[in-house]
Amino acid sequence: MASDINYASWPRHVARHIDVGDQKQLFLDDGFLVERAEGIRYVMHQPVKHPHNPLLVPDMPWELQVQLYGSVLWDEEDQTYKMWYTNRTCKYGKDSAVIMAYATSEDGLNWKKPALNILPHEESAKTNLLLDPGPGGSGGVCVLKTPDEKNKKYKMLYKTIEEGGGLKVAFSPDGIHWTKHPKTVLPGVFDTFNVAVQDNDKYVAYVRINQRPRKRHRALGRIESEDFIHWTTPTIVLKPDERDPEDTDIYTSAAFKYPQADYAYIMMPSLFDWRTGKLQVQLATSRDNAHWNRAGNREIFIPLGEPNSYESEEIMVGAPSVVKDQIHIYYHGSNRPHWNGMGRPFKEKSGIGLATLRLDGFISIDAGEKPSGGTITTVPIQFSGTHLEINADATWGEIRVEILNDTNEVIEGFDRLSCQPVIGDSVRHRVSWSGGDVRTLIGTTVKLRFHILCARLYAFQFKTKHP
Structure with a gap:
């Protein structure tokens, strides 16, 4: 479980982490989870x-x-x-x-x-x-x-x-x-x-x-x-x-x-x-x-x-x-x-x-057809789940995720090209890398960088695998 954080008084974009545990994180349009964004927009969806x-x-x-x-x-x-x-x-x-x-x-x-x-x-x-x-x-x-x-x-x-x-x-x-x-x-x-x-x-x-x-x-x-x-x-x-x-x-x-x-x-x-x-x-x-x-x-x-x-x-x-x-x-x-x-x-x-x-469909982060789409980088986080899932609609494009350390360096094995592209529409896309296993990063402070091309992202979660 995530720690008890006072979000209202917590300064954004400072050198500390959010413990997201194995709980889902929604991208509400307050920008709280996002440290840096390029070429994206927040979109509210009508039911x-x-x-x-x-x-x-x-x-x-x-x-x-x-x-x-x-x-x-x-x-x-x-x-x-x-x-x-x-x-x-x-x-x-x-x-x-x-x-x-x-x-x-x-x-x-x-x-x-x-x-x-x-x-x-x-x-x-x-x-x-x-x-x-x-x-x-x-x-x-x-x-x-x-x-x-x-x-x-x-x-x-x-x-x-x-x-x-x-x-x-x-x-x-x-x-x-x-x-x-x-x-x-x-x-x-x-x-x-x-x-x-x-x-x-x-x-x-x-x-x-x-x-x-x-x-x-x-x-x-x-x-x-x-x-x-x-x-x-x-x-x-x-x-x-x-x-x-x-x-x-x-x-x-x-x-x-x-x-x-x-x-x-x-x-x-x-x-x-x-x-x-x-x-x-x-x-x-x-x-x-x-x-x-x-x-x-x-x-x-x-x-x-x-x-x-x-x-x-x-x-x-x-x-x-x-x-x-x-x-x-x-x-x-x-x-x-x-x-x-x-x-x-x-x-x-x-x-x-x-x-x-x-599910999770109130607000999404969307990126269009610019040469490289758009990117968002999260604030520093720690997690306890065993694999990463995202709720996303990539019917006409793709999403890739890379993992950075707390000094913004891409961690070996978790770069963009090693990430299997997420395509299609699902509330539970599983993200994987050819060169890395996120279980090796449990308890360390990292950032996620989402590369979004002609797709929309609603939420992410480090889930715990159950037998």
Whole structure:
């Protein structure tokens, strides 16, 4: 495993090394891993929307609108996709009451809303409704599955308006039958979707903060807890700035710890434009789960749909997940401007859709057809794996890797010509040299130099060979 490094305070490009161990390293566009680059560019990749979207729509008598102010998990233990989402209903005599609902799927595409005997709705005794926060409803629900005591295997963080509002938590042995914690765990407004992640030995949540003055007043705060009940005071970690239009708020985070790589945290924040009412998704990255940078020159990460489609005016992402060799990004969309729906019947279209990326596919380092393509040289690293793998698309070109010592001299046997060219498209290309074995370099300080010709590079990893 890599050592615990404070990436935010660690000066770049200095004479010290990063211990990458046998963990995957993503090339996020902060340039942290790169000491020198020539002829390359960082490219953010938009996920591909599923052609059958929306996959889940409001088709039950108690559903006026479905929203993924919630979570979707691939449950390895049960071999099932599980979704906790919010449902706007007419309960309490108004159109904006929000109750939490549940759906399952075997393939992540075809969803079932099980008839649970938990919360009835009018003449329907059995519904898929799970938890009623009360007359004020809830702005969203985040569910984690953790290796915890039996009755708290599933943990829920949600926001409510009743009893003065604030953040609340609930626990469940199966993700269906929930026991609310009796007290508000953190008072405050925390409007809309708040996301919790498990980060090593603690929990971290990203919550909505309403600042003043009105312009650019919504931002994202960060809180921590050791037990999911006692939380720290929020610290703002992402907010609109001078590069954003004046009438812009950061609305939701969709933050998660990327499980496939070391020190890689991802957000997919939705930005709200007060002028148009649109909500659009960007991409943000972090190395330490505390200091965040918006990626891809702040371009749109998931574009809105065609006019009058179910996603033409707003998109908000639930917490993403990694399933096999794909990143699954479930999101909800609507064809109403966000400020134009309160206080009137929900006749607009809404639904929950899916977009996917290749494994590690957020950002790549690309090089084109210049005579020698492009190169990147990493900062000094140490590793413990037994062989090098890269995630790369070299369908129309090739990638070669050479290994340098800490004085920038190519190590004998690991030069460019000795490297077998990596060609084709794979998330697990194995890199080899005719004159060297990387096991002889374990524990020494080295640099990697990637020679990229008409190809794109997403990640690298010194993997440990298992028998």
